[in-house]
Amino acid sequence: MKTKNFVVFFVMVIFINGGCLTYKGLKPVSPKPKTNHPFLNPTPVDSLKPTFTWKKSKESGVAYDFAIWDTVSSSLNNRTIYTKLKEIYHREGLTQPTHSMEKPLKPDHVYMWTVRTRKGDIAGKWSVYDWAYTDWDANDQFFMFKTPSK
Numbered sequence: 021m022k023t024k025n026f027v028v029f030f031v032m033v034i035f036i037n038g039g040c041l042t043y044k045g046l047k048p049v050s051p052k053p054k055t056n057h058p059f060l061n062p063t064p065v066d067s068l069k070p071t072f073t074w075k076k077s078k079e080s081g082v083a084y085d086f087a088i089w090d091t092v093s094s095s096l097n098n099r100t101i102y103t104k105l106k107e108i109y110h111r112e113g114l115t116q117p118t119h120s121m122e123k124p125l126k127p128d129h130v131y132m133w134t135v136r137t138r139k140g141d142i143a144g145k146w147s148v149y150d151w152a153y154t155d156w157d158a159n160d161q162f163f164m165f166k167t168p169s170k
Contacts, residue, residue, distance in 0.1 A: 045147025046084075046117070046135050048163045049073040060099055062164035068124035070165065074135050074147070076117045082137040084114040087146070088125075089132040089162060104132050104162060112138065128169040132162035 050073040051063040072086065088109035091102040108131075111119060117135075125131060137144040149161045 043147060043149060045145060046077060046137070047075040048133075048135075048147070049075060049117075051163075051165045053163070060101070062102065062130045062166040064168070065165050066168060068127060068167055069121040070125075070167075071118060071120040072133055072135075073118040077137050079137065079139075082139050083112070084117060084119075085110070085112045085136050085138050085143055086114055086119045087111075087134055089134075091130045091132055091164070093130065102130050102132070102164060125167050127167055130164060130166045132164050134162040 051065050051070065053063055074084075077084075086109075087107050089104040090106050090108050092105045093100050093102050095101070109121070134146040134148065136146045146162065149163070
């Protein structure tokens with residue numbers, strides 16, 4: 021009975037609180053999720069060379085690492101689910117909380133992006149959606165976006 025009550029409580033928390041709208045690490049500013057369930061609905065961007073922006077760290081003297089991951093899609097209960105596949109783009113030591121792509125991405129494709137702080141040789145954890153309300157783990161997702169068709 022305790023397990024059933026926990027599952028009901030967990031489902032209620034996810035739907036009442038909007039699921040994925042909390043973050044671990046640096047909060048994404050742009051592209052910003054436009055839905056309560058961004059792990060199911062990638063945010064559309066208007067360019068194949070989008071600009072990404074995140075909240076500046078409160079810690080002084082940090083730089084930022086930025087990465088983009090390719091995804092693979094699968095279907096679950098008539099919904100498309102995206103899973104990160106491999107890192108395809110990586111920059112370290114960025115001094116500002118923004119980065120513009122240097123090369124175009126594939127059109128009409130879903131990617132995940134993330135950012136972390138860096139102080140010298142010490143890198144922090146990648147920023148993620150906190151949809152499971154737990155510590156960093158495999159259930160957390162990077163920030164998804166979808167490129168335009170052209």
